Amino acid sequence: MSDLHILHCTAVTVDDALTVIPDAALVASDAHLVYVGPAAGAPAPRPGDEVLDATGLVAIPGLINAHTHLAMTLFRGAADDLPLQTWLAEKIWPVEARITRDDVYWASLLGIAEMLRAGVTTFNDMYWHVEAVADAVRESGIRACLSGVVIGVMPNAEEILTAAIARVRTLQAEGHPRILPAFGPHAPYTVPAPMLRRVIEAAAELGVGIHTHLSETAGEVAACRQEFGTTPIARMAELGLFTVPVTAAHVVHPTAGEIALLAAHDAVVAHCPSSNMKLGSGIAPVSALQDAGVAVALGTDGAGSNNTLDVLREMHMAALLAKVGSDATAVSAPEALRMATRGGAAALRRDDLGVLRVGALADIALLDFTAPHLTPSAGREISHLTYAAHGGDVHTTVVHGQVLMHNRQLRTLDEARIRARVNEAAARLFG
Ligand SMILES: [Zn+2]
CATH class of the missing domain: 3.20.20.140 (Metal-dependent hydrolases)
Structure with missing residues (x-):
């Protein structure tokens, strides 16, 4: 199975020390993170791996x-x-x-x-x-x-x-x-x-x-x-x-x-x-x-x-x-x-979720921090995440090592069909 390489993001790891890594790389192999650290030290992608350039994006645990x-x-x-x-x-x-x-x-x-x-x-x-x-x-x-x-x-x-x-x-x-x-x-x-x-x-x-x-x-x-x-x-x-x-x-x-x-x-x-x-x-x-x-x-x-x-x-x-x-x-x-x-x-009694660290499950959200309401951002990422960001700032979402949304496009769901079916159900149930 191909690995996933997320390169040049700012990683807000939410580890015990709340470590933030500028110009970071995250590498997932199958479902788990195998590298979390500076992009300069990341393992090189192999042919067939998915590589995402995450410049301007902030990575947080899903x-x-x-x-x-x-x-x-x-x-x-x-x-x-x-x-x-x-x-x-x-x-x-x-x-x-x-x-x-x-x-x-x-x-x-x-x-x-x-x-x-x-x-x-x-x-x-x-x-x-x-x-x-x-x-x-x-x-x-x-x-x-x-x-x-x-x-x-x-x-x-x-x-x-x-x-x-x-x-x-x-x-x-x-x-x-x-x-x-x-x-x-x-x-x-x-x-x-x-x-x-x-x-x-x-x-x-x-x-x-x-x-x-x-x-x-x-x-x-x-x-x-x-x-x-x-x-x-x-x-x-x-x-x-x-x-x-x-x-x-x-x-x-x-x-x-x-x-x-x-x-x-x-x-x-x-x-x-x-x-x-x-x-x-x-x-x-x-x-x-x-x-x-x-x-x-x-x-x-x-x-x-x-x-x-x-x-x-x-x-x-x-x-x-x-x-x-x-x-x-x-x-x-x-x-x-x-x-x-x-x-x-x-x-959920899981210590392999909610944190970006090697060995944890590769569940990741990447937010676009180039937006005006998230600027200036250097060193202020955690403040912005709580006080300024909203769900619409999320650019990419990864679960279990799989990219489920990239550049705000969902990869596994047919949203038009889902919306139509829910609207039909609502009309029937609520009249
Ligand atoms: Zn409830």
């Missing part, structure tokens, strides 16, 4: 969207300006009941096209019809952790759980190099305790993680106190959730004791600043979580509540929102970048 419901691209712009419970019960669940496997497939491909265009190379998904999402992942070349959804308050809950277990087993047997399986119990308020215990047992038995929503709104916390006399994260701990690897989305209203619980059990929080702002959920205590030692990743949440899947924009939001409480030092530019890369890798 961004990781640590919490999304990808096929909710169908809901983009269909239900704005509502609080979470009204939004879910009146606008989302009634339509979701009519969504087909085919709808999920096309809506997922749309989300993947959008993310590849924004330099997102991995996503952590929670949605129905996992097989359709998996097909979209296999065909597009992106990387994903697919958890599906388990909701216990539905009449066919038993069937949903059985199917979720079978699906994890099937994905494990397949062993696809770009797909990780997990379980996705939706939230403590939608999955009763006996079913949660069974999901946790299944995750422990099969050796996979759990992706869930925790402590998203003050209303959720109040209802949990009233019904169970405790708070959602503490209750989940009592049910044994943290005996398996957990990535918890939102975590907007944890108590101090719950933050300590998350830290003690190495749970990872997927912070979703845009979604939390839009649904009026509040400001997650990111600095307190980090001070306690909790790894924090970034998620866009679904396009119904964001409304884009642009992780660069989420970095910007995370850095600004943390400062609204009046601490301008909270969530610095480097910290926001680390959350979108290394934090995301932590959410």
Whole structure:
């Protein structure tokens, strides 16, 4: 197989020292990086290798969207300006009941096209019809952790759980190099305790993680106190959730004791600043979580509540929102970048993602730093990535050593067809 040589970029490696290498080269062989360093010292390309001249481009580790419901691209712009419970019960669940496997497939491909265009190379998904999402992942070349959804308050809950277990087993047997399986119990308020215990047992038995929503709104916390006399994260701990690897989305209203619980059990929080702002959920205590030692990743949440899947924009939001409480030092530019890369890798329990280093997977985004809004750039790359760049600045996206977008042209996806199919589905579902 031919190697990929990316020459003369500025490499923002996001290693522990946040090393930035001017005039760098990145060389990928198969799926992995085999050289990260000055272009002058790079191995010479061999005949048949793909060589990209990346002069003027800044390379970063592919961004990781640590919490999304990808096929909710169908809901983009269909239900704005509502609080979470009204939004879910009146606008989302009634339509979701009519969504087909085919709808999920096309809506997922749309989300993947959008993310590849924004330099997102991995996503952590929670949605129905996992097989359709998996097909979209296999065909597009992106990387994903697919958890599906388990909701216990539905009449066919038993069937949903059985199917979720079978699906994890099937994905494990397949062993696809770009797909990780997990379980996705939706939230403590939608999955009763006996079913949660069974999901946790299944995750422990099969050796996979759990992706869930925790402590998203003050209303959720109040209802949990009233019904169970405790708070959602503490209750989940009592049910044994943290005996398996957990990535918890939102975590907007944890108590101090719950933050300590998350830290003690190495749970990872997927912070979703845009979604939390839009649904009026509040400001997650990111600095307190980090001070306690909790790894924090970034998620866009679904396009119904964001409304884009642009992780660069989420970095910007995370850095600004943390400062609204009046601490301008909270969530610095480097910290926001680390959350979108290394934090995301932590959410998936992978140390070979989210960093440009030899031996890591070759998941890379290259941004065009010749744009006026990214100038002057020398020595200011990390600031620009958080405060000035957006997904549209991404020029080239590489996943698993494969160039999936170059010069803003997607190589594996037929965008016109995808858009047409999603528009058709939206017309049918929303009238
Ligand atoms: Zn969510």
